Amino acid sequence: MERAELVRELKTLRKGRALAGRVEDRVGPALRSACEVSDGDGMVTIRAKVSDRLSELSSQLPEDLRLAALAAFAITPEARQPLYQDRMRWAALRVDRDPRTVRRRVDEAIELLAELALASPASSTPGNWHTLSLTMALVLEESCVFEQHRLVADQDDLRSFDLAVPAGTVLYGGTLSEGTVELPRALSRGESWEFAAVFPAEPKTRLVYLPRHRCEVFDLRVRFGKAGPSEVLALDGAFERDIPDPRYRGRVLQVDAVGEVHLQFRHLTPGLVYGARWADQL
Known part of the structure; x- marks a missing residue:
């Protein structure tokens, strides 16, 4: 799996409603591999697998990057607004920063999430x-x-x-x-x-x-x-x-x-x- 491809797919996923919307066609092959999504998985299962995997990886980030990532992908319940810019405004209020700063932190978080996903495949993540x-x-x-x-x-x-x-x-x-x-x-x-x-x-x-x-x-x-x-x-x-x-x-x-x-x-x-x-x- 190429890191650049995973970063590109994560940046695509954060748009629009992100994980709160329809995800079947928006979770690409690199992200499917990172989250162990199978060909027969439906929308609900795909959303759950990707959300759980990104939540687990985000827990390893610094608090400000973690908050930005969970908001960007609409994983945090309070940040499930339909538009990406609305989620960024919500996160900006939580960390007392302007939305532009939060968007930069999302970019930084995505780069780190891709590295973490490649360093620890889903099948070897802790949790028995x-x-x-x-x-x-x-x-x-x-x-x-x-x-x-x-x-x-x-x-x-x-x-x-x-x-x-x-x-x-x-x-x-x-x-x-x-x-x-x-x-x-x-x-x-x-x-x-x-x-x-x-x-x-x-x-x-x-x-x-x-x-x-x-x-x-x-x-x-x-x-x-x-x-x-x-x-x-x-x-x-x-x-x-x-x-x-x-x-x-x-x-x-x-x-x-x-x-x-x-x-x-x-x-x-x-x-x-x-x-x-x-x-x-x-």
Whole structure:
């Protein structure tokens, strides 16, 4: 695969709606090879493979180049405007730079993405499992968080996986020690497994999930009880630095009659933040 050809195809892909539009005819042979796109893949599969691959590669870039790249290809949910110049204006506001500077950073990011893709073929990228679904429920009255992970092995002989969580009480599916779940038996490639646990929750004003691996579905419930906050905001594919920023405004959620909110996210982008925040984080 020629680097120059991959750069050319990436620059073509960023135009118009980028990955938010129809991609069958806009993902060329070099990009198909870099993202392991097969001849029989349809539009949805092509979009998912290219988006996942570019997200994984972008995670290795400096923060400003990463943001510019995710906006350019319409991977970031908030930057899925139909025109490239609109996405550049959005990114410019996020990094406090003018759009021309951001466009130069996109060019720089594309050059680096091509180099990274050639240096680490998709078949050898890290990640021996992915999350099919994650269910989280925070009960503030009880100061606990319930988590249920349903994962899929992407290689044979998978015996453990990592969780960025403190010590908790395992309900089923393995043992937990220092953030590593040891499975009761090895999994074969394509086999799924469920693990559930309960963790203590300190008084908090947000509950977020930052996937490091591909995640298909994230289902989140927060039970505030009778004394719920006046406003709850959804974080749908935000950047980490947006979380403590009071200027960041996500989608406003309604707390129901029993003091709960329910969110569901699909096809999460690794490296972006999903969840909710409330109270003094607003």
